[in-house]
Amino acid sequence: MKYMETAELPDELYELLDGRELITKQHEAMMLMTVTEEGWPHTAMISVGEIVALDRGQVRLAMWNGTATTRNMIRTGKATLVLVYSGKAYYVKLVLRLLPVLPAAKHPRERFEADILSVRADVAAYADIRSGIQVDFKEPEAVLTRWYETLAELRL
Template sequence: MNSAETAPGSPSPPDPPPGGADLGPQVPEPLAEELAQDDNDGFTLGLLSIREDSWPHLALLSVGEVVMTAEDGLRIGLWPASSAARNIQARPRATLTAVTHSTLYSLALQARHRGRLEVGDSELEVFDCEVSACRTSVAPYAELTHGVGFRLFDPVPTRARWAATRERLRSMPAR
């Protein structure tokens, strides 16, 4: 059985609307479920920020860098020297993308820089992001089975770092 097939006896995922839909300012439930899993190895999100020359920049994030703070809010931790962190500090709009449940989700974000957060021997630039819009994209002629994925080389310490990072991100007071 390939990844596009449903196992016998398993419920089929709901059919997304043809072409996609505007869901408004929210983190949709299928994406919220993915983000709730601390050990969601391989689940990858795309973060599109705007470079100084107005071209888009793509960064790939794991669940170790993103937590939900509200139905329409996310907190993202980025490496301080990363292009994404610099771009979002200078131009606080971004788009977060992810594929789950046969659907591509694109979330328009308005970011607010919260400063640096120490996690173990690392530091992260933290951004509170309000979801100002969410759009789905689906193809009526094919099933979207996955987006970008990855395999961890050393899962135990990586999962431990993710858990510590996510706990620190979640425990930050709201502003």
């Protein structure tokens, strides 16, 4: 494996997380890793409708209220985004800040702003990584509508 590391989102990740053309990205899912109070890794899945890149060095996340992941993020101020995309495995270390609640939010969530501490890409010379986690929604139109609304609120 060859590792490439940077402090900014590479082009392909920035475009994936730009909040546009969600219909073409709706099947992409990512893992968000946090650490429990007991020190164990905790994994949650998130979608392109719950994270938006403000620029190459900063993203915002919309997380469900009261979940273990959200509690871990509030407590530690850290998370790692793990995804397979464009033939690479990416590990994005995030430093988090909890944002104020939006009282009139259509889809109430805990909102976080995150600075990108590092982005590591695993690439193998002998193999291509073909896919990561892919999902199919039972009601894609409703999900896409909610995503666009959620991402609009993240930009506030």
